[in-house]
Amino acid sequence: MTNQMNTFLREDTGKQIRQFIQDKNWKTLKMQLNALQPFEIVEVIQDLEEEEQVILFRLFSREQAKKIFEELTPEEQKSVIEGLAANSHLVANLLNDLDPDDRTAFFEELPGEVAQPLLQMLSPEEREITIRLLGYPEDSIGRLMTPEYVAIRSYFTVAQALEHIRKYGHDSETLNVIYVVDQHWKLIDDIRIKEIILASPEQRIADLIDDRFVALNAYDDQEVAVKVFRDHDRVALPVIGTDGILLGIVTVDDVLDVAEEESTEDFQKFGGTEGLDLSYTKTPLMEMVRKRAGWLIILFLGEMLTASAMGHFEEQLAQAVVLALFVPLIISSGGNSGSQAASLIIRSLALGELKLKNWWYVMRKEIYSGLLLGGMLGIVGFTRILIWQKTGLHDYGEFWIWVGASVAVSLLFIVMWGTLSGSMIPFILKKLGLDPATASAPFVATLVDVTGLIIYFSVAMFFLTGKVL
Numbered sequence: 418m419t420n421q422m423n424t425f426l427r428e429d430t431g432k433q434i435r436q437f438i439q440d441k442n443w444k445t446l447k448m449q450l451n452a453l454q455p456f457e458i459v460e461v462i463q464d465l466e467e468e469e470q471v472i473l474f475r476l477f478s479r480e481q482a483k484k485i486f487e488e489l490t491p492e493e494q495k496s497v498i499e500g501l502a503a504n505s506h507l508v509a510n511l512l513n514d515l516d517p518d519d520r521t522a523f524f525e526e527l528p529g530e531v532a533q534p535l536l537q538m539l540s541p542e543e544r545e546i547t548i549r550l551l552g553y554p555e556d557s558i559g560r561l562m563t564p565e566y567v568a569i570r571s572y573f574t575v576a577q578a579l580e581h582i583r584k585y586g587h588d589s590e591t592l593n594v595i596y597v598v599d600q601h602w603k604l605i606d607d608i609r610i611k612e613i614i615l616a617s618p619e620q621r622i623a624d625l626i627d628d629r630f631v632a633l634n635a636y637d638d639q640e641v642a643v644k645v646f647r648d649h650d651r652v653a654l655p656v657i658g659t660d661g662i663l664l665g666i667v668t669v670d671d672v673l674d675v676a677e678e679e680s681t682e683d684f685q686k687f688g689g690t691e692g693l694d695l696s697y698t699k700t701p702l703m704e705m706v707r708k709r710a711g712w713l714i715i716l717f718l719g720e721m722l723t724a725s726a727m728g729h730f731e732e733q734l735a736q737a738v739v740l741a742l743f744v745p746l747i748i749s750s751g752g753n754s755g756s757q758a759a760s761l762i763i764r765s766l767a768l769g770e771l772k773l774k775n776w777w778y779v780m781r782k783e784i785y786s787g788l789l790l791g792g793m794l795g796i797v798g799f800t801r802i803l804i805w806q807k808t809g810l811h812d813y814g815e816f817w818i819w820v821g822a823s824v825a826v827s828l829l830f831i832v833m834w835g836t837l838s839g840s841m842i843p844f845i846l847k848k849l850g851l852d853p854a855t856a857s858a859p860f861v862a863t864l865v866d867v868t869g870l871i872i873y874f875s876v877a878m879f880f881l882t883g884k885v886l
Contacts, residue, residue, distance in 0.1 A: 430457070431464045438469055447476050455484045463493065471500030475507065483514040491526040498535070509538040516590060517543075518563040518671055521550040525560060558642050559635035561675070562656040562665030565589050568596045569622060571605060576618035582610075590668055591653045597626055604655055604663040606630050632657045635664050639675045644769055646672045679767075682854070739813055740877055743798075743824050744870070750794055750828055751835040751869035752862030758783055758839030759861045763853045766843060776844045783840040787833030794832055795825035816884045823877040830876065831869045838864055 430453070437446035450458060450473065462470050462485065474482055474497055486494060501508050512520060512535060524532050524547060536544055546564060553559025567589045569578045578595070586592050595613060597605045606626035616625060632655045633642055645654060646669055653668045762779065765771040771779065802821040805811040813820050839861045843853035 431461045434461060434473075435465070435469065438472055443476065450476060450481075455481070455488060458485050459488045462489070467496050467500055470497055474501060474511075475504070479510055479514055482511055486511060487515065487519045491523065494523055495527070505538065508535070512538055513540055513543050516563055517546050517550060517565065517665075518561055518590075518667075520547055521560055522671075522674075524551060525555065553635060556639050557635065558633045558637050558639055558656055558667060559664070561639060561642065561667045561671045562635065563590045563668070564665045566596060566653075566655075566663075566666045567592065568598045568602070568663060571597050571599070571621070571623040571626065573622045574618065575613055575616045575620050575622065575625075578613055578622055579618075582613075590666060593652050594666075596655055596663060596666075597622060598663050602663055603661045604630065604632060604657055607655060630655070633667060634659070639672075640679060642667055642672050643676045643679065647768075739820055740823075740874070744873070746798065747824070747827055747831060747873045748866045748869045751831040751865035754787065754790060754832045754835035755839035755861040755865045758786075758836040759843060760839075762840045762843045766847060766853050773844060773847060776841070779840050779844070780837065783836045784833060787836035788829065790836065791829035791832030795828040798828050799825040816881065819880045819884055823873075823880045826880070827873040827876045830872050831865070834868060834872065835861075835865045838868075 430449075434446065434449065437443075437449065453461070458473075458481075462473060465473070470493075474486075477485065486497065489497065498508060498511075501511070515523070520543075524535070527535070536547065539547060550560060550562070565588050567582055567586050569581055573581065582592065582595065592610055594607050594609055596607050599605055606628055607630045608622070608625055612625055613622075631645060631649050631651070633645060635656050635658055642654070645651075651669070653666050655663055656665045656667055658664055762771065799821040802813060802817065802824060806813055806817045842861060842864075847853045
């Protein structure tokens with residue numbers, strides 16, 4: 418109900434803003450925008466046409482424009498900059514006002530020929546910062562960090578530290594944590610601002626530090642930052658070079674964006690498609706087809722093996738047509754169990770709950786799980802055949818009990834094989850240096866389909882040879 422109300426209010430506000438734009442009622446429109454929170458304006462902007470978005474940015478104050486621009490998606494940001502191209506002064510103000518990490522994220526999404534003219538619009542100081550951050554490897558923590566932080570020396574008194582914070586803290590990304598460095602800017606420790614505020618003014622900073630801190634390396638992958646933030650529950654972490662020099666900080670809002678991107682990419686891979694570079698609505702048709710075609714072709718070729726497996730048992734099928742009735746049941750159960758196991762293991766690997774060394778533990782657990790789950794489905798399958806046979810809903814023939822046994826035992830082994838395959842494939846891919854999410858549900862399902870048929874017909878031949886076969 419709350420979501421529906423929020424949607425209604427956003428649509429209503431959007432209609433009002435559109436009307437003000439059509440009427441060129443700039444004064445009322447500006448008052449309306451000033452009454453909204455930045456996140457509310459972002460929600461409204463995302464429903465407007467590009468021309469209308471540009472008009473709003475011309476009405477924003479510099480601080481308001483900065484906050485709202487940082488909340489837009491990369492595609493929306495590019496549209497706004499393109500729309501404001503005729504007003505180079507406004508574009509320059511907007512780019513210079515952005516936080517360095519957000520500006521770096523924006524520039525790395527642009528082609529070189531587009532980024533170069535925009536870089537020239539930056540002030541010499543901001544251009545130097547941006548080029549330095551863009552110099553770090555793609556997807557490295559260095560691309561996420563901002564040089565806007567407050568650092569103090571260990572010989573400061575608390576009073577001196579507070580005075581230093583008041584003087585230099587206005588442009589800092591966050592003041593929750595203050596960093597202690599030596600004369601060479603090597604990181605010594607970090608202190609929560611609460612500890613400084615509550616300490617005696619005459620107390621020295623050296624008395625407050627314990628030389629224990631958590632820091633990120635600028636050249637590490639951004640996924641490392643996600644894990645460290647999750648493990649230590651911090652709002653900001655320092656970033657150092659290989660020599661221990663403090664280079665900048667990373668804040669939790671940027672790490673949350675990385676985590677969302679990684680999760681989105683994993684979900685897309687798990688669904689059997691390559692990760693999309695842009696959002697679904699912004700991805701061109703042919704790019705979407707290219708991203709999806711590869712996996713579909715591979716899975717189609719894999720499913721052709723299913724037809725080959727059935728062809729191998731064509732003689733048995735001709736003698737016992739009743740076996741064909743349960744083929745969809747058998748292969749879907751194996752595929753479903755495999756997909757379940759794969760999703761659980763991939764998520765656990767992503768969260769760091771499981772390591773490569775845990776493969777044997779997982780294998781044993783999934784064998785037992787598969788046997789129990791397969792046994793449960795086998796009982797259900799046999800009971801279904803029993804009820805249909807006894808109530809006359811279907812006649813499975815003189816040897817119906819052996820048909821039921823074939824189905825039940827097949828389900829036991831196929832579900833166990835499905836859970837085992839689904840749980841081990843992510844480990845194999847990770848061992849090979851590939852993304853475990855590539856062990857997508859369709860891939861596991863296709864594998865279990867082919868092998869499941871072989872198991873099913875082999876079990877059926879064991880039970881029905883000399884009877885139906």
